[in-house]
Amino acid sequence: MKALVTGGAGFIGSNIVRHLLNEGHVVTVLDNLSSGYRTNLSPFPQVAFIEGDVRDAATAERAMRGVEVVFHLAASVGNKRSIDHPLDDAAINVLGTLNVLEAARHAGTRKIVFSSSAGIFGELKTLPIREDHPVEPDSPYGASKLGAEKACLVYSKLYALEAVCLRYFNVYGVNQRYDAYGNVIPIFAQRLLHGEPITIFGDGEQTRDFVNVNDVVQANYRAGVARGVSGAFNIASATRVTINELARLMMAAGDRQCPLEYGPPRPGDVRHSLADIGAAQRAFGYQPTVDLATGLHEYMRWVKGELTV
C-alpha cells in the first residue's frame, strides 16, 4: 500500500516509517521538522519526504495523493508545552487534523490512524482505565487531542474513511530524544549518562504504564491494515511500574548508578496509571510484546550510542 506518515521525522513516526518499509510499503512523510529530525529518516532514502506543515491545506492535499492509509502523528506534543503555547494545540492538533481529514476525504484514502493520547482522560477515577472512562482533559493538549479524535470519528461516520484513534499511554524507546518538554525516561537517561542525581517528584510510589515504541508501531500497523474497524482504543503495556522501580530498572539497564533525590510532588500529576487494552486486542489483535526491562536495555544502548538503527 501507499502510506503517508505525518510527523514521520519524529520519535514514534520514524519507527512507524521503518516498519512500513520493512513490510514493503511505499511511504511519504510530511513533517515541518519543528520537533522531528531529518536524520531520523537518513536510513530510508526511499521515503518521499515533504517538508511542510499540516496547517497548510494545499500541502496536506499534495502529500495525500494516492494514499491508502494515513498515519497522522504531526502534533504539538505534551501537556507542559501546551500550557506554554496553547494556540499551537488548537492550530496544529485540531485544525491541522481537519486539513488531514479533508485531504484524505478528497483523495479517497481508506483509513486514518490518528495518534491520540491518554491525556484526554484527565484526572483518573478508576483503574484500569477503559475507553469509556470519563474524558475530562486538564491541559490544552488533552483537549486538542480529544477534539481531533472526535473529528476523525465524525469523518468515519459521514464519509467512506475508516478512523482509528490510538490513545497512547507513556511511550518510550529508540529515537526518543531528551528535550525541554521531555518525558521521564529520556530525562532519567540523560542524568544517568552524565552521572547526575535523578530527581523524583513526590515519594516515587506513583505508577505509570510505559509502552515500548515497537508495540506502538505494531498497534498502528495492525490498525492500518485492519478492514472495517473504526473507533478509539487504548494503547499501552497494561502493566504498571512505580517511578522508584523505573529508576532502578534504568540503572540496571544502563549499567550505571546515580543517587536519587526527592522533590515535592508536581501539581497536576496523576497518582496511578494503568490501561485496559482489551478493546484493541479484540478489534485488531494488538498484543504488547516488549517487557520494560528489555525495552529499557535497548533504549540505554541507543542513548549510549552503542545501538544504531
Ligand SMILES: NC(=O)c1ccc[n+]([C@@H]2O[C@H](COP(=O)([O-])OP(=O)(O)OC[C@H]3O[C@@H](n4cnc5c(N)ncnc54)[C@H](O)[C@@H]3O)[C@@H](O)[C@H]2O)c1
Ligand atoms: N511520546 C509519547 O509518550 C506520546 C504519548 C501520547 C501521544 N503521543 C502522540 O504521538 C504523536 C507523535 O509523538 P512523538 O512523541 O513522536 O513526538 P515528536 O515531537 O517526536 O513527533 C511529532 C512530529 O510532528 C512534527 N510536527 C509538529 N508540528 C507539525 C506541523 N504543524 N506540521 C507537520 N509536522 C509537524 C514534528 O516535527 C515531529 O517530527 C503525537 O501526535 C503525540 O501527540 C505521544
